[in-house]
Amino acid sequence: MRVLAALSGGVDSAVAAAKAVEAGHDVVGVHMALSSQPQECRIGSRGCCSIEDAGDAARAAEIIGIPFYVWDLAQEFEQTVITDFVAQYKAGRTPNPCVRCNEFVKFRELATRARALGFDAVCTGHYAAIVDGEAGPELHRGADNLKDQSYVLAVMGPEELHRVVLPLGDAPNKAWVRSEAERLGLGVSNKPDSYDICFIPDGDTQGFLRAHLGASEGEIVTPDGEVLGRHEGYWNYTVGQRKGLGIGAPAPDGRPRYVLETRPETNQVVVGASELLSISRITATDAVWLASDDDGSDATDLFVQLRAHGTPVPVASLARDLDAGTISVVLASSARGVARGQSMVVYRGTRVLGEGTIDATGR
């Protein structure tokens, strides 16, 4: 196959590209330049803006012996992933930008360009596996449970399943990937892992949101409306958060309070007892369904994962309406701290069946 290998400059994608070559594919490497402010790049940073990363990607391609290009997708990244990130927080949700980057940038922009140029598939260093099933390719969890990235890949949609190569799906762990990088002579074997949010390399999400959304003082209230304190922007709070509420006194019964909800329309943050966080019904929107042979109606071995690296929760029943783009589940055991805006990924065992964005929860 003609394969376009997405090289981030990190160790995973370099090893993945080398594996694609070893598997006999005709491989070309591409690095996506994703920062619109490259002048702010700091040497040693591992955000999406690092110039070092492009250089590392180029060196890896040279060692592997494949042609290499840099594509400037900064505008697409800014207009989709970053814009969506800020808008979602403003709407009182907790977005996952890696999911949106996969959806908008890697499996839309990059994959579309790859197809237009005659490539059969895109290769990435994600830890997830494409398995040949009876009804066609299936997306499964990676062999390394700790690194598994199937959660952020479900959004690729059913067509891309046929056009993606994930050589690290059966990698036992990161140490093995690093040793492979060493064996292959790739200079990036000791490079640290990338940040959670690549466009916030200093990790200060609150500072980033303050810069984009300003400050907007409002009330911190109980579910009954009692005012307990003030905040400087509801977007600084996430459902399930306990620390940093700044409301001093605990509840009258001495138990800690948690963020239950943020209300953009009234600029309020609602806090309450931990049991109020438990939910057992979820509706997700913008659904994609990857499994043509499994509609999720049989609850055997059916789970949902509700955040990256979250523990899978068993499902009692699932209903989907793909025309309306919704997936609704009743959980077999309750889940806590489920935030709107996160992905709900549906698994049968290790297989990803579908995905949607959490829009509403209920008890």
Ligand SMILES: Nc1ncnc2c1ncn2[C@@H]1O[C@H](COP(=O)(O)OP(=O)(O)OP(=O)(O)O)[C@@H](O)[C@H]1O
């Ligand atoms: N800027 C980029 N240019 C090209 N491909 C990228 C870029 N960023 C990420 N990717 C692709 O997406 C995959 C997953 O990205 P992620 O940010 O999770 O990196 P990672 O798991 O740290 O992998 P790596 O060690 O390769 O950086 C990478 O392995 C790579 O194939």
